[in-house]
Amino acid sequence: MMRLATAGFALVAFVVPMLTARPRPLIVAGLIGLLLTAVGITALWRWPITVAACVFSIAYAAAVWAAPARPSIGSATAFGLSLLLMLHAAELARCTRRATGAAGIIRSQTVAWLGFTAGTVSTALLVMALAAGFVASIPIGAAPLMAAAGALGTLLALAAMARRPGA
Numbered sequence: 001m002m003r004l005a006t007a008g009f010a011l012v013a014f015v016v017p018m019l020t021a022r023p024r025p026l027i028v029a030g031l032i033g034l035l036l037t038a039v040g041i042t043a044l045w046r047w048p049i050t051v052a053a054c055v056f057s058i059a060y061a062a063a064v065w066a067a068p069a070r071p072s073i074g075s076a077t078a079f080g081l082s083l084l085l086m087l088h089a090a091e092l093a094r095c096t097r098r099a100t101g102a103a104g105i106i107r108s109q110t111v112a113w114l115g116f117t118a119g120t121v122s123t124a125l126l127v128m129a130l131a132a133g134f135v136a137s138i139p140i141g142a143a144p145l146m147a148a149a150g151a152l153g154t155l156l157a158l159a160a161m162a163r164r165p166g167a
Helices: 002-020 024-043 046-066 073-095 103-135 140-163
Strands: none
Touching: 002 024, 002 046, 002 073, 024 046, 024 073, 046 073, 073 103
16 A cells, blocks of 8 residues: 555656646656656665655756746645655555555554645745745845855754764
8 A cells, every 4th residue: 555655646746847847858757757666666675766756856856947937835845745755655665565554554644644744734834924024124135145044054954963873
């Protein structure tokens, strides 16, 4: 059942960039991602699904870059959640490959995913509402500095996590 969920989330990650822009290289990249996902689902290997997630991310970034209009928060959220849940479902399928599971386990996992999705969507909407009011107060000259500070903060957080792998 988790393999089917992985395939469904991979299909969503394939379709969302196609809805944003439709250049032929995006279709090829998406098909490569689907092929890698199929290999990962069949063999229950982690690396093809991780590479597929990277390919899907590149395809989505190219679709956003090539799109004539701004991407919507809905498509970005759907894409991000589909990648996250694809990776999670694949890892769950890999870890429980020979285990027998009752319907309650699958139901519990589905409810957890729905709760996570609802929390993520509501947080994204709240942050967008707060950002709309905040963006008017930032002078245009300070925007690159704030972006750089945000990127630096992200890199420092990643470095701190990498430094303490046991935490």
